[in-house]
Amino acid sequence: MSVVMADEAKDVHTEQLAACVRYVPPEDLKVVAQTYDGAPVMSGSVRGVQAHFREKHPQAVYVHCYAPDLNLVLCHTCKAIPEASDFFNLLENLFVSQCVYSQHDQFASIQEELHIEQRELVQISNTRWSCQLSSVNALMKNFPAVMKSLQKIRTPTALALHSKLSKLPVVYLFVVFKKLLGITEGFHKVLQKENVDLAQVVHYKSAVHDTLVSQGTAQVAEEIYAKAKAACRENNIHESSLGPRRKQKMGDFVVEVSCGSRSDLLNDSEHLKQRLFYPCINRMTSELENHFPNVEKEVMIGIQACLPASETFLCMQSLEKLASQYNIQLVPEEVMVTKSFLSRKGTEAISDILSVFKPLNPMMFPSLKTILQVTLTIPDSSCERSFSSLC
Template sequence: IKNGPMQPKLSQYPQQKFRLKKRSFQYHWFEKHNWLEYSKKNAAFCFACRYLGLKNTKDSLLSNGFNNWKRALDSFREHEKAAVHKGSMLAWAAFRNSEVHGDVVQQLQAANENEIKERREYVRRIVTLRVCLSLLRKQGISFRGHDETEHSQNKVNFMECFNLLTKFDPFLQKITKRHLINEVILCCSEQVTFSIVSELKTSGIYAIMADEARDKHKEQLALCVRYVVTATGSVKEHFLGFCDLKSFSAESITESIQHCLRDNGLEDLQCVAQIYDGASVMSGATGGVQAKFQQYHPEAIYVHCYAHQLNLVLCHMCKAATDFFNTLENLYTFFSASLIHHKKFSDVQAQLGLKHSELVQLSDTLWSCQLRSVNALLTNFTAVIQCLSEIQSTTATGLLTKLCDLPMVCCLFMFHFLLGTTEGFHKVLQKENLDLAQAVDLKEAVYSALKNMRTNEMAKALYDKAKTFCTNNNIDIWEVEPTVRRKKQKRMDDFLVESTCDIREEISGLDNFRMKLFYPSLDRILSEIGQRFSSVNADLMKGVQACNPS
């Protein structure tokens, strides 16, 4: 079979007499019928049918051989039309193909090996892309961007890194890019989530933390878990996923949390605590999320986030000096909104030998902004005063007048002192390894420290520091003895009042500073800490410590 049909070329093939003519086999028949072979018996056979076809047939090309040369061409054409011959030819072609590429099993094995090789190359490229993933992760850069279309001049961060590697690797050019980025992100997400869930199930108990997060026009609930690693005893906090919110009702939020827990196989695991902000829909004792979540997890006590409570305390305290913080915000806007003013501010810093730094914008959600804004002004006070005095504008003159005032400087030092006292507590509350005992002890320590500072001596020390600062910066100090308070005119005929910022308590002298600013602000923060930090957690902590005094 490997040698193929016998097709000898003879100078003269044996002749047979057909009536009056003698006829013989013709060699050129081989060219037209490649399956044809010739035997020494002066007979023709079909090679394909003889070796690879059916044996029980009456066709002479298969049995005894064909030698009727008179109608040879007609017989050959009829034989080629037969189904048996066509099947034999296919079998012969497959045999010849197997000789070159191997048999069916060998071809399947080769195809499988090629597929395995290609997949391994694909995985190798995926692993190689860890360079991109590590870079984005290290720099805190998002994978996706605003415009992911092919015609975008600035595609997503991952795709830009991927395109750079593609230029040097032809194999990556064959990979569908959008499919790849989604696959990589999904694989990373599944692996990280699987690791977190495995540790959670080993731990046996956990706590959840949830807060709302808006993505453009879509409301989501960010769900985090907190648990203790059994092997090491260390505390871990991890982001578990986003829950889509259909509405802002307590039922909808609770169901979203439960759905996320069910998807990760945590529904039946014991949840011992739930931490949210103080919004009524979350903290309501009867109709809030915490009450409805306890129907599924009775052991899950509700804890109002301590860091959020402290932020509310500080924000409430700062509202007592609205004019002061409005001035800080106006200063930031004045120097950041104008490139000319910002350049002037930088030049003055360089002239005075100050380290270059920026003023800080206030924010109700970025909790450390109040102290950072106060510290920034205190550090750059001299540069700010000089800039405002050299800039010829009504806004600069108004800001300069406000700053060159003893009450303003007193507020600056007082809030630097009060906010600085709570800053350490602020940072500790946001550590993932903080436990309830430390939080309660720190709250008590900060409360006691602030309470002990409510003395005339502390007020005098802050007031004297402010006076010294004013003297060093050539700010005139006007101290007036306390007088009978002048009654403010409440009715202003023929005038439209657009702002009440200037209607404030005048602070002139130590007694006024102590009675009208320092004590009220300190009393406000002490009252807020006492009210907002519930004693329920303290009682719970005493019970825990009774079980384990260490």
């Protein structure tokens, strides 16, 4: 069993392509899957590489690389919620402002003056999920030093950044994204592992999704609001009530909103909850559903049945869906004996698909051994890790 994986990256001068073949011994020539990024030329169902490849290898299901999918969840959330997009643009602008040599030295001096552990601000990256959380955490821990530094610099850019940070809705978003990104941090780390299998990815995704859904309550929103207000008090940020924009008269005209500007967010808990917290958490959960999983449904059901933590572990009906995809004759009695055999080993010894695969003798469990081999062969990512040094 084997899988074809490919990905490309481009530096300043050269475009590079990495192609890999993944297999689980004993290997044969059957190709069970193919993994690329989501570019239409690769993933297109009609003229994409995966479509042409399946003309010669019909059983090779297409698996979109999961690693960048988590980044797409945040990107699409920001596109749908303008305030979230503005928030991360603000983080990037703060990082750029601190990169100026003289301003960086002043920032370090203020950190020492305030007895704050010296921490650098983190640059935002559109391709690395961990950078988003690191950037939020770094700024929250350095918030007093950042505010004082911007006040001392007093350039137009610094004063504009200070003005934006001195608003409750912005501080509120810091607390919101610290929580939401913190929930997904472990999932990001799992997606970077080389030995994670597809069933585990979907299992962990479900846990993250359910956790996010459970946090979308009025009680959690009130807790976030309380933390944001406490942060404002600690940093002497005055909570001026920003009511609806007043109509301005200009001759015979009435101007309700100035061109190109967004309406100000009110400072009250209910407004921030409805305008920021609920939209952010709802969008992230829906994006998780849209991007995970993207494997054919019947195949995914069978893969899940191979995972010991799944409710459908070794369910005959579920396994048959995967077996039919690869023309494997699954024997019901073999599955029954496998359950009895594994029960003698205990739940601690059987923790993942590999721990199920290894102890099964291929002479005694030929069909199930083959199904597990297919499941282990199908990857969760492409060759993206080959280019980690270029990202």
